Amino acid sequence: MLALAWPLALTNLSQIALLLTDTLYLGRLGEVPLAAATLGGNLYFITLSLPFGLAFAATAMLAQEKGHVRHHVREMRRTFRQALWLGVLGFVPIGLLLWHGGAILLASGQEPALAQEAERFLRAILWGVLPFYGFMLLRGFLSALQRPQMALWVSLAAIGLNALLGYVFIAGGFGAPQLGTLGAGLSSAGSNLFMCVALAVLMSRDRRIARFRLAGRFWRTDLRRMAEIVRVGLPITGTMLLEIGVFSGTALVMGWFGSTAVAAHAVALQVASATFMVPMGVSQAATARVGLAAGALDRAGAQLAGWTAIGISVAFMAATAVMLLAVPGTIAALFLPPELAPTRELAALLLMVAGVFQLADGVQATAAGALRGLKDTRMPLLFAALGYWGLGLPFGLLMGFSAGMGPVGVWFGLAAGLAVVAVLMTLRWRRMSALPPEQLAARALAA
Template identity: 60%
Template sequence: MDENAGGKQGRAWSAEWRAMLALAWPLVLTNLSQFALGLTDSVFLGRVGTLELAAATLGSNLYFAALAPTFGLALAAAPLCAQTRGRGRGHLRGMRRDVRAAFWAVAAGTLPTWVLLWNTEAVLLALGQEAALAALAAEYVRAMMWGMPLFCGFIVLRGFLAAEQRPNAALVVSGFGIALNIPLNYWLIHGGFGVPALGVAGAGLASALCNLAMLAGLVAMIARDRRLRRYHLFGRLWRFDAARLREVAAIGLPIAGAMALEIAVFSAAAIAMGWMGALAVAAHAIAVQVAAMTFMVPMGVGQAATARVGLATGAGRASAASRAGWVAIGFGAGFMAFAATLLLLAGGPIAWLFLDAANPGAAETAALATTLLLVAGLFQLADGVQAVAAGALRGLKDTRVPMLLAGLGYWVIGLPCGLALAFPGGLGPIGIWLGLAIGLFIVAGLMLARWVRLSRAGGLTTRRWPR
């Protein structure tokens, strides 16, 4: 009997590995596709000049910090839809309400964010940035900001599709977005066909247009799918659903808070780099782009964990929810161990991919970026574990405590350590990145401990929210 039970458990774990992989890899590739939009901007602008690359980096850091509240509300659609789908009964209407409320939440967060982004130059000047960098960064952000609600709408629909275990549509649309962004960047940055050269503003506009194309593409694919049409997701979007909107806010605002804390600590690091000059900002930009690219994999696995844990939790299957979370953490940790090895061994060649040797300061930028990539290699495993564990906790609708843990690790410990190492400690840019590494290790340990506690036998319960 024990042998039969062991075999059954083994089959359950094997089935979960296969299900997690089937859901995670399209989400990972979708994240990489979306990341490639910003990477394309950096590659094109890096070959225009170091000043342009530094300005776009400062601008994008502010943009993503400001985006976090609205993005977090959009991400709330995934655990909501997953648990609604897991319950089964009445899920068509329930998931439609989840998606509609998430759209309303995105709309509510957009206008105040736009006001902040429109004043990018003033914000950066107040933070002590050079006037030339602040002015160029404002050009980039003012063009890119119009795509923000479109991107968040895409995230809402992607969460719905993940709950349906149908992630491939978002992958196809994101691939189209990359293909479109490359010619748009070249055309709008350098000009042609009657359009003047827009420089950094052209890169921002290209990203906004790609976000429009991706949202439109995903809407069209859902509308054409016979199974997904049953949900009537876009019917009566104007109907205000106060109960469901409160639920989105209860789940999404802590997600937004945790994201804002993480994004803002990297933004604060970029601001600190700005105090050390454009070369330090450009090197930081390269290291951040590479670290962010590797992060897309555990981020996608974490999104799959949200869906898989949420489905099992909604159905009341605690052991399946625990199994899904641990499988996802194993996937994320395994990939990031590989990424760490790559960065430690090939940091120099990777840094030069972003630079033109003919540009002034390219050699110095590459040398500093290589060192920063070595530090990034040290914290890869921690970054992966904390991202996936956070995703698994979201599947339980456990978002408030993870937000507090992120605040402790990043802002109480990580950033102060980085500033102390950089300035009194005399390590400069390297000190900032060592502080980031310390913060990530702290957050990873805390998130993993939280998941261990909740995933013990009988520890996973479905949270009841007003329906």
């Protein structure tokens, strides 16, 4: 599990490093650019729930085909192509939403200046959506083959490229005009394009991967297989939409407290997202390992893969919880200059709350990944709806406004929602992984 998980986790961390680089540049320009990019970034990640759902569904199907189907080269190629077509089709509504992101933020009650600045960011970064989906799909294919290292090297190279682009476009380095939030969108979109193209080129030069001929006869469609990806992927999309949406909705709520709260929330969320990327990588490994075992009708192997992944996430997130609870002020100071002392103090408080929910966040993500390996995606959707929106956000609003705890109270609501989802996901995994072999076979062959 570790052999597959660590490259995936580092790849995920490299994605966060791209955002952290932009945050560091924008934080030096003031609260307004940082807050605007945060609001725009939250809307951007809401729209990414569809690409994530389709890519994760395709990864689960590819893993099961690798584990079970005799002619897996042909079947995996067909699944990859149909997933790619779905991503192209899904880009149309995503692009329209992001292009009009300023109007959406205004309708949510944000300040006009922040909404206008966020729109500049969104209209630049939207051109990186489709390349990012292509990268995720290629990475999922490599995960099913248990060869994730190639995606890791590309992601690490993208960090350096994004830092250079950010220095030029955001900070105005080398005599270039200082574009601020527009520059952040341009640098992120350029880095996403690089990752997709570079990974595709590297895969095409590998003989064992090139034999799949992923780009051959791209125009051919398989509606049955496409429908199966949608059937498995839409609940994943819904689950991620609910999870991303509750954090993005929290950012909008922070806007009601002012730009200081938004900026503090941005810093705390960036750090919490960075720590989350490790269990996210473990969950992706769990999807592949559980899917391979399920495809081979190996119930014991599927159980062992899932519980091992959950144990790894618990160990890692326990360590990050100690760090966030011990030195929150030091971490906040890395992002915010001394003249923003009130923002620093609030960010440190939010980081302590993030330390409280680290374990729950890691467990729910990894258990959901293990369930995806069994193509069990509908019940996790219901758990997310109940935990995040039925309990987490309402409780956070109650604590933040009625109880007078402000932004800290809103984050305590997030902690409560994550805890509920973690318990429900773990119980669901315990039940589904104990299915008799014949039922496991029925799920593996459902496509």
